Each structure stands twice: as structure tokens, then as C-alpha cells.
Amino acid sequence: MNAEFNLNIALNSNTAISAATIMGSSDQHVLIMDTVNDVIGALGEGDNRGGSSSYNKLIYTVVPLLVIAIPLVLAFLYLRQKQHRIYAPRTFLNTLEDANREKTPKPAYGMFNWISAFVKLPDQFVLNHQTLDNYLFIRYFRMLTYICLVGTIITWVFLLRVNYNGGGGQSELDMFTFSNVSDPNKFYWHAGCAWVFLSFVMFVITRETLYYINLRQAYLTTPRNATRISTRVVLFTGVPEDMRHERWIKADFFGVKRVWLATDCTELESLVSTMNDTAISLEESEIKLSTIATKKHLKGEKHFADDPERAGTATQQWIAPKERPSKRIALVGRKQDAIDMYREQLKTTIPKVEALQKRHVQGYEKLLPAAFVEFETQRAAQLAYSDPFWRQPGKMEAACIGLASPNEIIWPNLAMGKPERWTRTIIANTIVVLLIVFWSVPVGLVGSLADIENLAQNFPPLGFVNKLPSSTKGAISGLLPTILISAILALVPIICRFIARKAGSITLAQVELRTQGWYFAFQVVQVFLITTFSSGASKVAKEIWDGPAQTPKLLADNLPTASTFYLSFFILQGIAVTASTIFQIAPFLIFNIVSPFLDTTPRRKFERFVTLTGLSWGDTYPKFTLFAVIAISYSCIAPLVLGFAMLGIYFLYLAFRYNVFYVLTMAVDTKGDAYGRALQHLSVGIYLAEICLIGLMTAQGGEGPAKLMLILLILTVIYQTYLNMILAPLTNTLSDELMAENEEEALAHANDQGATVPIDVDGDGVQPKQAGPYFENKTANAVAAHFKRGGLFAPFLFNGSKSKYPALRRQLWDAFPGQPAPEIPEETLKHAYHHPAITAKPPTLWIVRDELGVSAQEIKETKKVIEISDEGARFNEKGKIEWDEDDLRQAPIWKPRVEY
Template sequence: MATTIASGHGGHRSSSSTSGAAILAAFIPTFITAVIYIAIFAAIRNKYRKIYAPRTFLGVVPEKDQTPESSTKGESWFQTYRKLPDHFVLQHNSLDAYLYLRFLKFIIGVCLLGCILTWPILLPANITGGGTATQLDRLSFSNVESKNILWAHVLVAWVFFSAVILLIARERLRLIGARQAFLLDTTRSARLSSRTVLFLNAPPEACQPEYMGKYFGNDAERTWPVKDMGDLEELIARRSGTAFALESAEVDLIKHAVKRNKKQSRPVNGASSLENGQTLVPEAERPKQRNPPVVGSKFDPIDKARKMIGELTARIDTVRAAPGRNIPEQAAVFVAFSDQAAAHRAFQEIKFGPTMPMQDRFLAVEPKGVLWNNLAMPLSRRLSKASVALAFVIAFTIFFSIPIGIIGTISNAKYLADNVKWLRWLNDLPPVLLGLLTGLVPPYLTSTFVSYVPKLFRHVAKLSGEPTTGQAELKTQTWYFVFQVFQVFLVTTFSSGAAAVASQIIQNPGDAPNLLASSLPKASNFYLTYFILQGTSSAASTVLNYSDLFEFLFYERFMDKTPRQHYSTYAKMKGTPWASWYPKFTNFLVISIVYACVAPLVLGFATAGLTIYYFAYRHQLLFVCQTKVDTQGEAYKRALQQMPTGLYIAELCLIGLFSAKGAVVQTTLMVVLLIVTAGLNLVLDRMLRPLELYLGVDVWQAQEVPLLAQEDNIPIDDAEALHASAHARRLGLRKLPDPAPRILSDFFDAIITSARGQLASWLDETTFDGDDSAPLKEDDIEKAYTAPAFTSKTPKLWIPRDKLGVSKEEIAQNDEAGLVTTDEAAEIDDEGKLHWDHRFENVPIFSKAKII
């Protein structure tokens, strides 16, 4: 019976097999779309350099970090793209940006290795497996009936999965060396942030300067206690909003005056009007508003805004000076140490209170990445908010399976039409339309639905109490990866594979294992088309980036009214949402590993799709994107730690499939492999955690030498032995019998040192005539880690000048109200159109970033 059902199921996919039709139907439209996208990009790229090459000229990118581009004509940009190495991104963008390109190359390499190992062995084995599957299904596990053939799958699984474990371990070691080189680089180590540590949940006494030495040691130089802000941020937001509203109203007034003058054809003589004590715009023609709207009394919004800004400023000053702005009971404090080594030692050694399940110390935090509202939060509140956030994410991830499951069943519409009476009308659809429905629509809908999830998770992570944007991004990355694996992989795989045989399982429950063993591998059809869609049109869409182009043109032409708004739109650059990028492609690797022995063809499609994506993201990081959230390599580390998930799922799937075939010995071997994989990964995590969490550079371990020499019986003048012993201790290898600690330590240390040396040499290649960032003054250092709510000033207003002199009149009135205003670098012409100077050095509200 089982054979008959399985045979019928495979035979059902003959000439109109979902595999062949779906692959073709997905490839043709997506390939055509990709070609069109790339053609459009090539045609408009040089015209819209603001969108497609801002890193080559935009003033917000320091000149030393701009990507060279000799000309905006012809194909010169492509020559630059081709010639620049990946480590140019390291030198001129960020460590995270470079590591992301390395991440893509790493997973491409793993998938390519999988193709090399699986295709010569498993494709012939599956084809001759004794089943009755047709077309592409013959290449998958679903065509295997002979138990002897399963030995090929066991062999490949042991070899490939072991290789993946070793590759991940090697890459984690190289990442440790890369991070060490980057953090120790002379330019970076000299920064104030590199020797500053943020401590949460510190006692209030530790935040007092007079007790700094007692709590943080003699190497502590300066502290910045985090004070309670109360409603300061809300007041400052209201003041800034009111100032920008005043700015907008004054621009409208100037435009109105210019247009009025043009209609009346008057000669321009603003000076004489001012001399007579009259305003250039009569009171009756000044803009008016009503409060409440429609029925309320009229008022002048400009006068009201000036008055409101003064009131808010006075209130802000009062609140800042109030004694209530003190240090909370469970305080947070930034501590600057004498050098980077002292900061890292303090980060490793200083603790307050019992160990909690939440991190309470953060190293090298930059002020621009601090979430100030979350710092002074009591521990109990932080724990409760984190718990609520986690519960929400779990619930959201589970219930999101409803739409994803429905989408997954669409990929097997043909099977459903044959087995569900009210869906039989699907069989009447033209083959091309049915192919589009089953091949293109499901992955497209999945990709679209899922794209909005990380934005939600990122918002929840910031609300959960994380102290920095980097930590919130890492939490989002973890959540989104779980979501990707659960929804995009597990739910979709089950709904795609199980839906095809659900009715047969109901009719013959005893045949469920055989039915699932033959049908679940066919869920790979979804991922073949999913990788096609992602690797063609989605990758091309990443390069074309039409959404940002349309947004820029829309705001530039219709929404932006003031010089500030035009400047803000023009200066805005695309960021690097690591929490969105990493999990998506880590899940790509998970899917590829899981299907490596089940449907090896998936590896080839994944390799091709990921390669195209690599070239797309390489262009983005060289020419377009600016790193706005700095994780200092933590995002890549987390992705590497998540990759073994694919191994666990793959081994569990093979255990289930072998068991369903009744292959006891093969099943046992896969259980052993699962245990070995889990054990190796656990040991690797424990060994590498100290080096990944703490910098662990040997040059900082001089204080260990006497201790090591005494405890390990090592001559104090044997530098090599002392080095190996120190390294073995940090890796937790001392429990192993000799000479294992020394051998493993030397092996690991060789990989770390090699990576550190390579990255250091690239950083040494970067030589500049000078640093174009603003240098830090003593006042800057004093306020470096003080919340902006305590230091921010009323924004400088920027309005355009005009020939009538209305802007001069408004500037004079603003000065009387204590509001600094300028009309430099912007003007209104005689037609009432706004023009502003795109050279950032002339923009009055532009200032060079201070690197702390």
C-alpha cells in the first residue's frame, strides 16, 4: 500500500510536475525583471549620484573615507567597483561593513563546498534510488527506496557537516584576530570611547567623583554619572518642533512677500520700508491660524512660536537646575580609564552585586549610540520590560505562522486541487498561470511579509531596556533569526510538504512516515524558486533601490519647504540594518545545509543567488551605505554562533527520514553525529567565549607572568611557553592532559595571529594627510557622556534670504527674542522658488562630526 501511494504521488508529477513548471515560471519573469532593473540602474546611476553613489562626494562622509570616482561619465564607476578590494570597506566604512562582505563570501563558500561534496555522490544515488519520482524530484531524497543507497547520504552527511563545523570554528577564530587588530589600531585606540566603560546597576556612591578610585581603581580618570532626565527629552522635543515650525512659517512668509511683490510689480526697496518703521508684509496679509481650528480666534503663528520657544527654554533651564535631577538608586555611570588596556581589565574584573541574567557592563560605547532613557532604569523594571518584549516576540513569531502557512500551501496548489474538492477549479487554470501561482507568488509574498518584521522587532528591542542601539540591534538579530528559521523555513517547509499528502495521511495514518519521507523533500521546490527570486529580482532591486529614489524625489519636489528640510533630505544616507541583513542570509545557509543531503540541488541555487547578492551588497557598501549602528564585529560573531542551527535541523531531519525508511544502522550513525555536533559546538562556545567577550590580547597579560611561571612551572624567561600557557588558560584548556593544551593553544593562536596580522596590515595601509573630523576640546570631553537633554541648545534657525529684505526683518525680530537665525547659503528667487548651496561647508547648520 505504501509503495502504491508513494508511486501514485510521484507519478502525479509527470509532464506537469510542479518542480519543472515552478522553476521555469519563477525564473523567466524574475530574470527579466532583474535585467530591467539593472538596465534602469545603469541608465540613471550617474544622474542620481545622491542615491547611487553618495559615498563618492556627500559632505556627511568625511573626505578621507569617500570612495574615489574619477568621473561621473561612462563606465568609470564600474572600473572603480572592480578594482577596489573588499578591505577598502574596512579602511573607509567600518569593521562591520567589511565583515558583512566576508560573511557573504563565507556562506557562499560553504554552499559551494556542499555542491562539490554532494552532487557527484548524491545526485546519482538519488536518480538510481529505486523510486518513481519524475523530473527534478528524481534528484532528491524522495526518489530513494533502497536502504543501501542511504549509505551515500550518511557518508556525505558526516563529511560535509564535519567540514561545516570546522569552517565555522576557524572563522570564529579569525574573527577574534580581526576584532583585536581593529580595536587595537592606533587611530581607534586613541579615542575616548575606546577607553570608556559603561556600568549599569552601580551604587550611587560609585558615581561620585571622590569615590572613583575606590570603585574603579587608580587607572580611572573621569566619570559621567547618568542622571534622571524626567520630562526633559519631551520638553526639548517640543522646543525643537516649535523652532522648526517657526522656521517653516517664516519661509512661507518670505515666499508670500516675494509673490505679492511680483503681482504688484513694485520695485524692490525693502530698506526704505524698514526705515519708516513698517513691516514689509502688512499685518492683514501675514499668515494667520485659529485656535481652536475653524471657529477659534485668529493669531499670528510666528509670534506665538517665538513666545512658546522662550517659555519652553525657561522651563527647560528650570528643570535642568532642579535638585530632582539627581542620580537614581540603581545608577549607571560611564568611566574613562587611563588607557585601553585598563578599560578592558576593568570591563573584565569590576562587578556590582550578584550575577544577573542580563549584561551590566558595556565596552567602548560611543555617545551617539546610547539610548539615554534606558540607562537609569531600575534592574527590576529592566528585567520586566525585557520579559514582556520576549513574550511578545514569541507570540508574534508563533501566530505569524498563519499567513506564512497559507502562503506555503499555495506552492502545492496542484496537489490541493486534486485532493480538496472545492479547489479543483485550480486544475482548469492555464499551465503558465498555474506555474506562476505555485512558483513565483509564494516566495514573493513570503519575502514581502517578512521584510517588515525586523523594523517591528527593532522598535520592541529599544523599548525592552537595551542601553545602546548596538545592543538593541544584536537583540533584534537574535529574534529575527529565530523568526526566519521558524517561519520562513520550518512552517513553510511543513506546509509545503505536508499539505501535499495531508488527505492521504488521514486516509492511511499508518503510512504517514513513508508519505512524509517521500513528500517532505519535495518542499525543496519552494526554496529553489525562493532562491531564484532572491538571487535575481530581489538582488537587482537592492541595487536599483527605487524606493529610496522615489522617496527622495517625492520629498525634494513636494514635501520639503525649508532649507533645513531640503538639506536633511539631501544629507540622508542609507544605513546598514545588520539585524535585517544577517538573519536573512544566515537562514539561507541553514536552509541550504538542511537540504544538502535531502535535495542537493538547493545548494546550487543558493550558491548562485548568494553570489549575485554579494556583488549587490558590495556595491552598496562601497558607494551607498553608511554604517549607523556599530556592533564592533558582534553581529558577525552572533551569525557564526547561529549557523550550527542548520546542522542540528539537518541531522534531525535525516534521523527522521532514515527512521521512516526503517534504516536502523544509518539512523544510529546520524544520532551519533548529532551528539558529536552538539558536543563540539558546546566546547567551542565555552573555549572561545573569553576571547570573544574580552579582547584577550597577549600584550596586556604582563601581570600574569609571575603567576604563570609559579603555577605552571615555566621558566620566567621562556616567553613562548608563557604565551602558550596564558592562551591555554583563557581558552579553558588547562583541564586537558598535557600536551593537549599547548598543541590546541598553538593551533588556535596561529589562526588568530594570522588574521590579526592581515587586518593590521590593511589598516596600516591607510595613511591620511590629516583627520577631517572635528577635534575634541575640553568642553567636548566634559559633555561627552552627558545626556543631550542636559546640554542641547535651541536649534539655530535657517531661512532663505530675499531681495525684499523680509528675511533680514525676521532675523532682527528673532534676535530680539533670543533666537539665533541666519539666511546664509539659501535664497528665494523672484519666482518664489527656493535655492540652497549644496556645498556642505557653506551650510550654516552643518558641522563636522566629533569622533569620541
Template structure:
């Protein structure tokens, strides 16, 4: 800032401490040096964080509780040929370490039947809820003989009233049925009709499951393969399993059953590749075309120039300075914040457009002297960076409050809980299902701010995204120094640019495999040693305690963090990270259970849900009139399981379920730690 302020330019106010105020070429050496220092520090930090993540990922993944999980020994292979789906060919494709396979093929008809069955169950539960609600109304109670007034029950309700409170609907019309038949057909009992339809779907589903065979998938299949050990799974995921370049690719380790989007597993390889290309094209086009509204917003930051050069905006000159400052300083960042919230944009090029209004208005004046145009660009375009200062402030102060309040989800929860959800299952799902996050919109935005709260592979991707900012900064400086005809600073920054490219290539070449796969030597070593084996050698222990002769507060808060940051080789190794995890106060590795599985759990773990999904239990709330008991009996007579455990109707006829004891809820299932 002092260098900029004394740069010899004519800028005023905030612009005076920006690079646009530097007119003396020699002053730009300071910026070139700071580019080396600052951007070099950024690159060092990215490298250090990637090393740290590699060590942490290895230590966590190879810990006994994780290594013994089924998912750690299982590999997902996509685009599987028919031969790879047969158990007899398991060793041929996946080696002697493979012990079990789960083939996944298309089952669209079966999935459709399951969706229809589950929809019918939901309709039946809604109809039962309406019946129970009506049966407990005051109007229904008044129809009961006074002799039973001490204890009302559903059986005391007159038959005529029972028929009136039950939902009735027109029967389904066949395609060739006449309109007259539909108009005069007798209405059916809705509940009984739904029960019959569910049973029909059940029979069709079971028949299709019995006749289910693997046809010729033409690569539109996938296969999960379980191996004896985690080391075998890692080796299989890194080997070439087929001479066909598209077969059994890509492959993934550590996939849990509840993370799978089953429809995506059976995409043909050609379609998968083409869809990836189409998606990337759409993203690029979105970036390009969304720069138009972003650019229009950016021009508002130079509203005074617009008012001077566009006659229909001249009235803005009559506004008070405070209003103009508000419109040009606060409004553009607010609008940009709204755009970034509502549209999944990846990058914005507002910096160009923010100075575009000023530049465009002055270019016309300098067309007669083209040699002055570079000077004009060098003076005006850097001012656009002030726009981002305000944007960061607005985004930083508003997004946190917005995310904490999360008013849309809060209002949805409160309103749906009492106005929409009427069955115990709907209330249970509303209470227990976490709302998803649109990561495609949220993650890139906060990556730009270098604020990440994940420590998985997404963190590595975010670190790589940060290098985009490094490249843009270097190119912008090279262009600016060139416009200022500062040869020395231009050369220094050009060398930095090529050094960054070399750094990026080498980092990706040597680190990407470690970020994607687990080293075979570490996996084998981890399986050979137990959790009580000492992890750090004496030398490593010494590196971790270099500050023993320094006063404790200084060592703990200054020297140790500094050493850990600038010596990643010592403090990001597998052994050090595993020791760090084991010593963490909030996590006790010894308390983590090593999962054990029954044979049935193993057989069903990665089977397609269409082959294993059972008809949901009909869940209704218990009520004072015992109408639920009558409906349970009738449902079971039809061959459907039903219950009213864990849910009830209160005196105001509002449905509740036992939120304090999930194990009493019939739809709750204990999840296996796959």
C-alpha cells in the first residue's frame, strides 16, 4: 500500500492505494517480488495440505475399524461385460483374492413395480389416517349409544356410520370400457381396493424376481467384488482387468451401499463417456453465457461513468453522493451474491466488466491516439478489484447468518409437519431425513474463498481450484507490467508463471496416485501389525518434540505449529498422522468396534434393492377408539403386515410418533456398518 500510494499516479480515495496509482515503472519491482513471496507461499501451502491429506487419509483408512469394513475390501467395477458377471469367471477377471461378486444389471420393469407398490402403501397409510381421524371425531362419537359412553371403541360405531367415514372411490376403467359403465359403476372401498392392489403388485414382483436372469448387458452393467483383504482390493482396483479399454472402467473402492445411485451403475460405457463430454460442454457454456448478467451487475460499480455517458441515466447525477455510493458500492455485490446463490456458476469474470463501463466510455476519446490505449487500460482496469473488496465483505457477513437461520428449510419443516404430513411414516421421514446440499452450487463458491470444511478428496479438488487464482493473478500482473512497459517485473513474473506450471505438473504427477490409491506397502504393513504397535521411531519422536527446551506456552502455541507447517515431511507422514489420530482426545480408536457380519448381511450387502426390498409394514397411529386395531386385523387378513406401535393420536387428533426411542418405531432399521 505505501508503494502504491507513492507511485506517482493521480488516483484518489481507495484507488490511491491500489496498483492503478503506480506510474513509476521501478515501483513495480515491489509487486513482482511480492508476487513471488505471496503466490509462492500459496503454492507451498497447497502442497503441504495435499501431503497432510494423503497422510491423514492413509492413517484413517488403514485403521483396523475401517480396514475390516466390507466396503474397504470391496471394489466397484463399472461397464462390466457379461463374462465378468458370472461367478465362475471371478478369478479370471479379478484374481485369486476375489471371494464374492454382486452383479448389477438393468431391472427397469422390476423397479417400476416396486415404485408403484411403495406409492400404493403410502396411499393406503394416508387413507387409514383419514379413517382413524374421522372415527375419533366428536361427530362420530355422538352416533354411539349412550350405554357405551364410558369407554368408546370402534366396534360401538353403527355400521352405517362406519361406511360413511370410510373413503370410497370409483373403480379403475379399462381402456375399452364405456363411459356409461364408469358413470354408473358402484364406488369401491378405497382402503380395501388399495390392499388388493398391493397384494397384486407383490405377486408380480416375486414372480419377476424368480425369473430374473442376466442377459447380454453390452457393458450396461456393474459388478461389486469382495476380496479377502483390503490389500487385495487395492491391488485389484489398480490393475488392468480387461483388454477392452472401456470394460471394467472406472472402478471405485470404499463405496458403501447407502451411497449408491443404482440407476447410474447400468449406463453403457459409450453413453457414460458422451454424457461426461456433454456435461462439461454445458458447464463451459454456462460459464461463458452467465458472464453476461454478471458483467451487467459489474458495470453498476461504475455507475457515475454510466450516468455521464448515457443520457437516459443522467438523472443519477442529481442523486446525493451517499445514494450513489450505496448504489455503486453495495448494490453490485448484493446482486452478485444473489446470482451466485441461485445459479450453479463456476467462475465469474466480473473484474473485466466492472471496469468496462469506464474503459468503453474513454476508449472512444482515445481512438485518435491508439498509443494511449494501453496506458488507459493499465490505469482503469485495476480499479475493478475494489469491487471484490465489497463483495467479500457482503458475502462474509450475510452468508453465515443465512446458512445458520436457513429460514426456507425451517418454514418448510414447521409447515409440512403440521399441514402436509398426516401419517406416522411421513412424519418419521421428515424428522429423520437430512436435507441435501446442492454442492455443485455451494462448494465452488466457498472454494473461491479458500474456506473448506471437508477433508476428503473434495478437499484436494478445492486446493487444485485455488491454483486457478494463482494463474489468473500471474497473467494479470504480466499483462499489467507489459502495459506499463516494466521489463524487469514482467520477466520476473513470467518466470514465476512457468515455474507454477512446472510445479502444477509435478505435483499432480507424483501426488495424484497417492490421493487416489493406497500404497501397497502401507496396506500390507497395516494388516501385519495391530493397533498397539509403536508408530513413531525415536527420530520421528524427536522431530515431534524439538521444542522441549523452550517454555511450554511458547512451544505449544508458536514453535510447534510453525514447525508442523514448514516441515510437512515430518508432520504429514503416515506414522505421524496415525499417531495423531490415536492420541486425539475426542476420538478413541480402541472404542471403535470392528464390524462383524452375518452371512445373510454379506449376501444382501450389494444386491440391487429391486431384488431385496420387502413390502413396507403398514404403519398407522394408535387411537383411543381402537380403530387402528380393527384396520390392522383386516390388513393382516389380506396378507399385509400392519402395526400401530410407536405412533398415536392425541386428544386433538394430531399424529405423533416416538421421537425419543427409535427402536420402538417399526420402520426403523439398524444400519449395518458396511
């Protein structure tokens, strides 16, 4: 009894886990979780050893999903005509830079007539108007769709008939799987298709990696990017104490333009935070004061102008002292006038901040072992960054290049030395491995609720559950574990990011890339492998227990039938998740329900309105890469999976394509690195497919086909090792020769236009002075070889005969022909890579203008302490706050974005 009970728990818990994982891909999918109950009912009902119920499972999955998805899509088509801020903010927000042409052309606002404009807009539009990351993200979906389409054609043409006529005794959809083939000689068909399709997948990975390298080179060396200061700045960490001075670092290199030394800003950060919090509290109190006066005026209450004791300012005439905003002092418990208290606090805090900022700029505070070094040219910076000299023990390390903003840096981690960072990295990787291995324990406990009836029978305290109505028990066994598991699974990327920060990651991009690798490993192990094993093997675990000798045959018969779950998986992604993605449930709720209640000041309204959301690559890529891994892994075992995957991924491509064009911005800039890693992760699907086929063929006596698959596995390992050895270095650096060519052309453009561009065509003068003969001989040659390496792929790289680089370069240069980045004021450049706390200014307060003169009086008093304005915000006839949404750049708190 115990064994059977545990088996049921395992099967049903796993189903709940899988469904929850699907739904947990984004917070905005919460509203369609009710569908999971139907999915679980379709997938988790007892599997029948004597027959298959796969048709019913698909029907029971599709119907409720369509019931949810169709209204969401119709709602999107209707609402996008009216709620432009939610569904098309990139078409009108004038905070987007016109110089960069960041806006997307406005489509028609009818229900359907916008579709033609959307279809005609090429994917390359994103490349010229947004970021490399966003463009590569939608290209990733298109590539996955292409892989699945080709795989569908190959496997459906050859394998569906072989499987269907295999004579294995399976029924319904299981007849189209590997388990329905009884003759081992027919496995040669599977081996042949695997050789063709898996080789094709590796070909696509290679082609896309070459494309990515060429595109990255062309994109980052356009005049628009090459003249940005961020392309010329290298962050060095582990700077020895005796080197932490600007003149010593300049003496260590030739061609250095500026140096910013990192300082310990712990105390300053705290002071700046206090200053900002106090300023915002003062702003809110000032608005509350005007609101009180305005509401009294609208109610027709008499003011105190005729009262001799109350004559004075407009504030005094309308508001009694006891009505003014107050703040209770901690511990003492005595209330104090909030506005007066905050003004006094700012009078003391602001001078302290300014004095401490000055000390940091002058270098009087503690220096960290890190320095930002600006070189004269992009080429010089790249040579310094890629120089092997800085990889030697005891030397400071070139940690990163291309930081577009000081806000991308995790400043506390700059204090770490190499040994501490290595130690933390080892500990972090160990923790993540343990997390992946043991995560199934809490998930399994929660997932056991999926078999609540068996739990109630075996645990008397839960006996009352069996007395509940069937609908209630269905909710407990289906919806409750799904919601709980979704919450648990949502913690995984959060935990990974936390660990990545603690491990010593220096930038937000590094955090995302580490999270991407860890979370993908989690997805493969916990979501795919454990789900596959439980879905297929657990239903025959009792037979294995009774007869261990039958294990290979039983697993070979039943593992392929687990593919039925993934058919439903891709239906769910293609229908429900796509619908919820394009409808954007979370933004819809925020702007229509949350914002009216929480955004009670002009500042909050403005920030909510102008802040666009972005995708977090660390948890976005792994989820969708897993889809491809599943499809590739099952391609020759259950070919139907590829067809369903193709449709599901294509619908997701359309949804994300729309959002990238019209809604999303960049959250973290990895300069395409996240795409490069996702390409490498795809190879996991190839290896899993090969290993599974070897195991299944061997278990069924197909030794010949299994040997063919083993040969393919060995060749795959050899090829990918060679591929990574040759191409991996080129994904991190730029070609010196091509940068020299670009500098010459940029100089010609600049001369034609009468502009000046910093050029150093020779590329000399960036070598460390102390390197001596070692650098001149070995290191210089190593650097040259590094950039010229291409091996068998040389014809497809850069100026090779078959390379796409010239066309990509021409396309990108035509978008911004010879146009350098906008100039940045010299005073701003002086502090470009100082800690943000060093350059922080007291925020400008933005209050609401009233007709009574209260706001004007408060501005007069508060301006003595901090900048304040009531421009662009007012009370309407109902006393509600309104602000000017038409000209966002006129808002007092708007600041132009600086492109470093």
C-alpha cells in the first residue's frame, strides 16, 4: 500500500510541478492559472497501461485554454485602440531620444488595420532603433521556429509512418512514438533522421554564432557606438595599493585620457539616501498641504482671511495649524510639523553630502582596488582590455569594457580582490548545484497536494477532505499546488541573482549572464529531466519494483509516451502564454487599478508613465531555450512534439515581436552576450537526444543504430569543442584590423562634415610600459593571433569571402552615416565614472499648483532649502491631481539621458 501511495504522489506531484513551471514563467500569467486545473486533469489522470487517452488529454487541454486565450486576444485588439500607454508607448513617448530614432512608427489604431504595418516592419528595425539585445531576442524565436520547421519536415516525412506501422501495440498518439516500433532494424530510420536533423541543428548554431560575431563587430564599431566614451573605458580591478593614483596609472600606459579611481562610498550612499528620502517626504507633505486647502475651497468652506489672528500667508489663511501635515518623532512620541521638520533636516543633510562628495572627488576618502581608465580610441581600449599581460598573477585585471552607465556597476564588489572573488565563485557554484539537486524536496511536498484524496486516506487528520464537494477537492488538488509551486519556482531566478551578486559579479550584465547559466541548468534538470522521468517511468515503477530485469524494456516502452505531456506543454505556451504575453496582464492591472490608488503625486505619475519595462535576460532566455531543448530531445523519439513546438514558438515570436517593437525597452545591456550563451545552451538538446536514443535503441536490441548514434555523439563533442575553441574568444573582443579600417573611414566622414573624431589608426601606445621584452615578443604576437584566429570558419568571419560582415556593416553605417554620438559636456565627463552618490544632486521637488496661492507660498519658503516647482501639475475641478502628459520634457523632474 505504501509503495503504491508513494508512486501516485510522485506522478501527480510531478504533473502539478510541470504545469506550475509553465505558468510561472511570468507574473502576468497569474490570471490564467485556472486553466492549469484542466491541464492537470487531462495529464494527471491515471495512465492506462492497456491503452492511451492521449486524444482526450489534448482536447481537454486545448478547449479550456482557448476559452481563456480568445477573450484575452479580443480584449487586446480592442484596448490597444484606447490605452496607448500600455500597448504602444514606444510610438509617442517624447522622453525617447529623437536623435537615436528610438520611437516606432505609429500603426493604425483600428482593431485589425494595424496588422499590415506590423508585418511589413522588418526585424532589423529594432537593430537600428533599439539595442542589440532586443534585436537578437526576437531573432532567437525566429531561429527556433526555423529549426522546428525543418525538423518537422524531416521527421514527419520519414518517422511518422515508421512509428505508426511499428507493430508495438501502442494506441492513439502513442502510435507515432519510438515505443511503437518493435523491430530493432527499423531504428536505422531513427538513427538516419537523427544524423540529418541534429547535424542541421549544430549547423544552425554555428551559422548563428558566426552571424552574432559579425553583427557584434559591425554594431559596436559604427561611428555611433565607437565614439561613445563607454567604448573607450576599461574597468581594472585588483589594483595594487601603491598603484591607486591617477599619475601612476597614466604612467603605466600610453594614450590614457582620463582615470577615475573608485572610492568607498558607504557613508556617502547612506547620506544621499537620507537626503533623497527626506526630500520626497517634504514633497509629499507640501502636496498634502495644498490638497487640504483645495478640498476646503471646493467644499465652500470659509477661509481665515478676515480673522485678524489668521491673517498672513495663503497657507495660514486656509489651513489651521492642527490641520497641517505632522510627523510623530520616534521614541519621544511628540508630533511635529512635518514640513518644518523636513526643511530643517535638509538644511543639515545637503551640506554634509556636498562636503563629503568633494572629499571623494579629491581622493581623500578610502580608495578601492579598482580604476576606470579612458583611452583615446576604442581600438586602444580593446587592445588594453584583451591584453594577456593583465591576466598574469599579481597584476590588476581588465574586468570589463563598454559600461554605458555607472548605475550598471555593483560598487560594493569592486572592493573584492581576486582570491576573494574566486573563493566566492566556488562557493556560489556549489550552492547552486545543491539548489538544483535538492529543489525537488520542497516542490515535491507541495506537489503532493495534487493527490489530496490519497493523502486524506492515509492521514486521518485530513479525513475531512473526502467530505468536501468534488469541485472544492479539484481546486485543492489542482489549483492550490500549482499556485504554491509557481510561487516557489518564481524564487529560483531571484535566488540566483542574489547569489551572483554575492559571488562578486561586477556589473548587472554579469549578474544576468550568471543567472542565465544557472537557471538554464535548473530548468533542464528540474523541469525537463525530472518531469520526463516521472511522466514516463513512474507509471511503471511498480513493475520495475516487481521485476528489475525488465527495467530496460519497460523504460524503452514508456519514456517515449511521456511526450504526450509536452504536446500539451507547447499547446499551453502557444495559446495561453502567448495570449497573456500580448495582452500584458500586469501592466493592464497596474495602470487601471493600482496606479490610481498608489500614484498620488505628480512625481509618481510621471515616473510610472515614462518608465518602460524591459526583459530580464537571466530568466527569460532559459525558459524559452528549454522549449527548444525539449523539442530537439524528443525530435526522433516523438516527432509530433516538433510540430507542436514549432507552432507554440512561432506564436510566442509574434507576441514578443509586437512587444519589442511597441512596448519594451532595455533592462540590462549585455551587448548580445545573452544571445551567444543561449546558442550554446541549445547544444544540450542535441546531447540529450543522442544519449536518449542510444539508451532506447540499446534497451530494445538495436545495437547497430545505437553504434551510429554513439559515433554521432563523439563527433558532436569533437566539433563543438573545436567550434568553441575557435569562436569563443571572438565573442568577447573586437577585431583590431577592422577597428583600424573603421577609424580611417570615420576620420574621412568627420573631415567631410567638418567634425573631429579621435583617431589612432596605428593603434600603438596602449602597451603597459613595464611589460618590456616579454610584452613585445610573446604578448603582442598572442594578441595579433587572437584577432586573426578563425580556423575553418575564417571565410565566414569579418572580411572573409563568405562573411556577412560587409553587408551588416553597410546596413548599420547607412542607418547613422558617419554620425558620432552626441557630445557630452566636459563637466559631466569629469565625473562620468564616479560612484553615482558622488554626483548626486538634491532632487527637484514637484508639487501641485493651486488657485489659492498655497503652492506659491510654499515654493517661496522651500526654495531657500531645495529646488521646487509646481509647473505642469494642477488640481482639477474635483480636487484630483492632473499633470501635463503631452510634453514630458517640460516636467520639472525630467532629465535628459546621457549616453556614455
